[in-house]
Amino acid sequence: MTIRTTRLALTAIAFAALATAAGAQGTGKLKVGLMLPYSGTYTALGVAIENGFKLYVDEHGGKLAGREIEYLKVDDESDPAKATDNVNKLIKRDNVDVIVGTVHSGVAMAMAKAAKESGTVLIVPNAGADAVTGPMCAPNIFRSSFSNWQPAYAMGEVAAKQQGKKKAMTITWKYAAGDESVNGFKEGFEKNGGKVDKQLTLPFPNVEFQALLTEIAAAKPDAVYAFFAGGGAVKFVKDYQAAGLNKTIPLYGPGFLTDGTLDAQGEAAQGMLTTLHYADGLNTARDNAFRVGYAKAFKLQPDVYAVQGYDAAQMLGVGLAATKGDIGKKAEFTAAIEKAKIDSPRGTFTMSKSHNPVQDIYLRKVEGKENKLVSIAIKGLTDPARGCRM
Ligand code: PHB
Numbered sequence: 504m505t506i507r508t509t510r511l512a513l514t515a516i517a518f519a520a521l522a523t524a525a526g527a528q529g530t531g532k533l534k535v536g537l538m539l540p541y542s543g544t545y546t547a548l549g550v551a552i553e554n555g556f557k558l559y560v561d562e563h564g565g566k567l568a569g570r571e572i573e574y575l576k577v578d579d580e581s582d583p584a585k586a587t588d589n590v591n592k593l594i595k596r597d598n599v600d601v602i603v604g605t606v607h608s609g610v611a612m613a614m615a616k617a618a619k620e621s622g623t624v625l626i627v628p629n630a631g632a633d634a635v636t637g638p639m640c641a642p643n644i645f646r647s648s649f650s651n652w653q654p655a656y657a658m659g660e661v662a663a664k665q666q667g668k669k670k671a672m673t674i675t676w677k678y679a680a681g682d683e684s685v686n687g688f689k690e691g692f693e694k695n696g697g698k699v700d701k702q703l704t705l706p707f708p709n710v711e712f713q714a715l716l717t718e719i720a721a722a723k724p725d726a727v728y729a730f731f732a733g734g735g736a737v738k739f740v741k742d743y744q745a746a747g748l749n750k751t752i753p754l755y756g757p758g759f760l761t762d763g764t765l766d767a768q769g770e771a772a773q774g775m776l777t778t779l780h781y782a783d784g785l786n787t788a789r790d791n792a793f794r795v796g797y798a799k800a801f802k803l804q805p806d807v808y809a810v811q812g813y814d815a816a817q818m819l820g821v822g823l824a825a826t827k828g829d830i831g832k833k834a835e836f837t838a839a840i841e842k843a844k845i846d847s848p849r850g851t852f853t854m855s856k857s858h859n860p861v862q863d864i865y866l867r868k869v870e871g872k873e874n875k876l877v878s879i880a881i882k883g884l885t886d887p888a889r890g891c892r893m
Contacts, residue, residue, distance in 0.1 A: 529828030533570040535819075536593030538604030538614065541578035544708040544734040545606045547763055548808045549578075552628045554801050555812025556603060559820070562796065567816070568823035575599055581708070583609035590617045600830045601626065603815050606808075608632035608651065608679040615639045624822075624830060628815040629808060633683050636859035638890035642837045645858045647815040647845075649780055650886040651683035651730075652690075654757035657778040657864040657880040658728060659691020662755055665866075666776075668692075668725040671699050674715055674739075675730040676707035684730035684757055692728075700724070710738045716746045727752055732759035737767040744771035758782075758867060758874060763806035765872045775869045778880050781807040781849045782865040783873035793848035804872075805848075814847045821845070857888035 537556070539549035553576075560572050575597045577589050586609070593599045594617060601624040605611050611630030618625035619641045627635055627644070631651035635644065662668045671692055675681030681704065689699040701722060703715045719727055727748075731739045736759060743754055749771070754760075758779025761772050793813065797805040818840050825839030826832040841858070844851050852862040864881045867874040 529568070529570065529823075529826065529830075531570070532573040533567065533601070533823070533828070533830070534573050534575060534597065534599040536575045536577070536597060536599035536602045536604070538577045538579050538590060538593060538602060538610075540581045540606050541576070543581050545581050545732065546734075548606045548629060548733050551763060551806055551808035552603075552606070552812035552815075554797070554803075555805065555809035555814075556628070556816045558793075558797055558800055558809075559813045559816035561800070563820070567820040568826075568828040570823065570828045577604075579605050579607070579610050581605075581607040581610060583607070583613060586610040586613035587617060590614045594621050594623050599623065601819060603628055603812075603819075605630055608683075611635055612639065612679065615641070615644055618644055622833070624819075624833075624836070626815045626818055628811045630680070631683065632679050633886070633889070634679075636855070636857040636886060636891060637888055640857040640888065640891035640893050642893065643833060645818055645840060645854070646860065647818055648811040648860070649862070650859050651680050652687040652886055653862075653884055654759075654778045654780065654864055655684040655687025655728075655730070656691040657866075657884065658755050658757060659688040659693070659697070660695055661776070661778060661866055661880050662688075662726055662728070663692045663695035663697035666726070666753070668753075669697055670724045671697060671726045671728055672701045672703065672719055672722060672724040673699055673728045673730075674703040674719070676709070676735070677704040678707045681707070681730045685728065688728045688755075699728075708735055710735055712739055712742045716742060716748065719752065720746065720748060724752060727754050729754060729756045729760060731756075732762075733764070736760050737764045740764070740768045740775070741771045758807060761867075761869050761874055763808060765869065765874070772869045773871075776877070777867055777869075777874065778864050779807055779867060779874070780860070780862045780864055781810050782867045782876040784876045785848075785850070787848075787850070789846060790848040807849075810848050814845055814849075817845055817847070818843070855885050855888060857886070857891040857893060859886045859888065861885045
């Protein structure tokens with residue numbers, strides 16, 4: 504190496520060091536790692552989350568707390584077996600400042616473990632894994648969505664107390680989200696006098712429902728509670744109708760069963776009751792503005808996933824504003840989000856001690872292409888955060 508090339512190389516190293524230092528001080532681009540499903544049954548959910556996140560950033564001139572946002576993306580394929588490698592691409596290879604992801608609970612638990620070990624800020628914009636804000640809770644881990652328990656528990660209460668159902672069956676994919684969702688329903692249902700007498704499962708993301716629908720028809724429960732989402736939810740609701748079951752046994756679920764899916768479900772979903780932290784027809788100024796902005800930007804109607812992505816960006820913005828863009832100031836960053844009131848399209852929410860939204864759960868009814876607001880099923884519902892010590 505000549506003296507000149509050595510000098511050039513040293514200058515390049517010095518610049519790189521300076522750029523890193525500048526980043527740490529809250530200037531320069533902030534690297535946001537988006538780890539989401541861009542293939543498989545949850546693809547539409549990943550896209551809606553990314554859209555929502557970008558909408559909020561774009562409404563603020565492409566910046567949060569004065570820092571331009573740079574996106575690095577990984578398709579997690581909703582595959583827990585690849586999750587640790589995938590999240591490490593963002594943490595170790597791309598050196599991101601913050602990770603936003605994901606949809607699938609099994610993948611999210613691997614992400615939470617990696618975030619806890621590395622100290623990287625993680626904002627979960629969907630996956631409801633109870634453990635993320637339970638035993639795995641940490642100062643640098645936040646959720647902008649829900650815990651699997653929240654909408655499920657509310658539906659159990661509605662089914663028993665308001666709809667007077669006594670005997671229910673559940674059906675879901677056999678993985679954390681499905682298990683926790685049916686358990687939450689069972690808890691709410693049985694506390695109010697109902698009984699879940701059979702729990703059916705199939706592996707994620709299988710959609711061969713026929714044999715299980717035959718079992719339901721034979722058992723004749725008063726109601727069925729199902730957790731499915733994305734492409735799988737479309738197929739399940741249509742198969743339930745094709746089997747003629749919707750005429751005799753009401754199908755309930757958390758709102759994922761009918762959110763972002765109604766165009767494809769059409770007639771099969773009409774009249775269905777679900778519970779969720781978002782609904783169509785909230786008709787607040789905040790939600791109306793969000794919906795107009797989203798429709799204009801993406802030529803699509805927003806759904807709960809879009810809202811969760813949008814609010815992940817809001818939460819990041821709150822933390823960065825308090826630290827003048829320096830995400831390295833971890834204690835101030837965390838404290839700001841912990842005391843914030845997030846002005847969400849769903850309605851204002853705050854963070855629980857374990858960093859999960861404390862939020863209203865709505866009862867909704869499918870009418871045409873909308874999950875129309877019926878009532879507030881449970882106001883300000885806090886996840887019990889079993890096992891979180893923080
Ligand atoms: C989850 O795996 O936690 C999950 C996936 C899709 C949903 C909701 C929860 O719509």
